[in-house]
Amino acid sequence: MSSLWSRIRALRPELIDGLIALVLLVELELEAWLDTVVPGPHRLGAALGSVLLVAPITVRRRWPGAALVACAAVAGVLQGPPLGNVFNGMTGTILPLLLVAFTAGARLEPRRGLAAAAVAAALLAAGVVWSTTGPSTGYSLGSQLISAIGLPLLFWAFGLMWRERSRRVFAFRELADRLERERERHEQAAVVQERIRIGRELHDIIAQNVSAIVIQAGGARQLIDANPTGASQAILAVEQAGREALADLRRTLGLLRSGEDPRELTPQPELDQLDSLLDDVRGRGLDCELRTVGDPGGLPAGLDLLGYRVIEAALRGDGGRRPTEVTVDYSRARLTIEIRGQGPVKGLDRQLHGISERIALYNGTLTIKPLDAGGFAISAQLPRR
Secondary structure, eight states: OHHHHHHHHHSOHHHHHHHHHHHHHHHHHHHHHHOTTSOGGGHHHHHHHHHHHHGGGGGTTTSHHHHHHHHHHHHHHHHSTTTHHHHHHOTTTHHHHHHHHHHHHHHSOHHHHHHHHHHHHHHHHHHHHHHTTSSOOSSOHHHHHHHHHHHHHHHHHHHHHHHHHHHHHHHHHHHHHHHHHHHHHHHHHHHHHHHHHHHHHHHHHHHHHHHHHHHHHHHHHHHHHHOHHHHHHHHHHHHHHHHHHHHHHHHTTTOOOOSOOGGGGSOOOOGGGHHHHHHHHHHTTOOOEEEEEEOOTTOOHHHHHHHHHHHHHHTTOGGGOEEEEEEEEEOSSEEEEEEEEESOSTTHHHHTHHHHHHHHHTTOEEEEEEOTTSEEEEEEEEEOO
């Protein structure tokens, strides 16, 4: 059934209107030729009148106002003698008029639609008045006017409401699409800014490691004859520093430095500076505790900086969120950071979008989940090697 409806909707609108007109015409023709309510001498007139009545349906989308006026004019004429009682007795004669009235309300600008509806109402009223010159129907003029005009005007009003609803739906869709595009632009900008900052910070980390390598290599050269054991340890330290520097460089290969930043003139932050970061958070009136587990000894500089940035991004407190607890776990295999707080989970993925890509560079994972008590939990797992 759904596939049949999809095929019908895929047809051209003009073809759909033609099919609707054909179905209504067949129904009216059957009434005209077979229904006993139509006397024999009037069957031909009823059949021809049915053709004229459904014809405006075929152009109701292209010229909705003209279709309504034309259909009302035909209906007004057919209400007069000698076919008035015949057409009033046929059940399907009102359907074409209701359809074009709804279309006029839905497709015409309100002022033009109101003008078309007024002309149609006048034509229908004229037809009702004309019908009073023929045989009596047993109904008062007022009731006939209400019956002939009220229902078409009601369907025109339904069409007008449909037009307004469609306009609002379209406006909301446009707004949603615009907001989605804006969100994507913000996310892309956040990623670009994060990559730029990664490049700047990696530059400092590599420079620091290379400086350490140079110093340790110089010390090893001086000790190589007098203290071979000390020289061996210095060489091992050189090797370790070189490995860390190369690992950080591989992760961010291709990132470019852009512009000048005053942060390049200051040392990069580390996890042992979290107290200062939390003091800033508490200065905003947020009560946040820090809990540290394990020994941070031997933590690579790049990982140390990344851990700080993860906590820094999570503590921004956007969207009404209030971080209450930060846990840093220095295990032998990985660095685990967990931030808990009160507030909605929705929006955290956008807040941490930039930092999540940075975590992925270190083969880490970032998890955001709601708590049963109504808060949120952010967990970052960063392998040491």
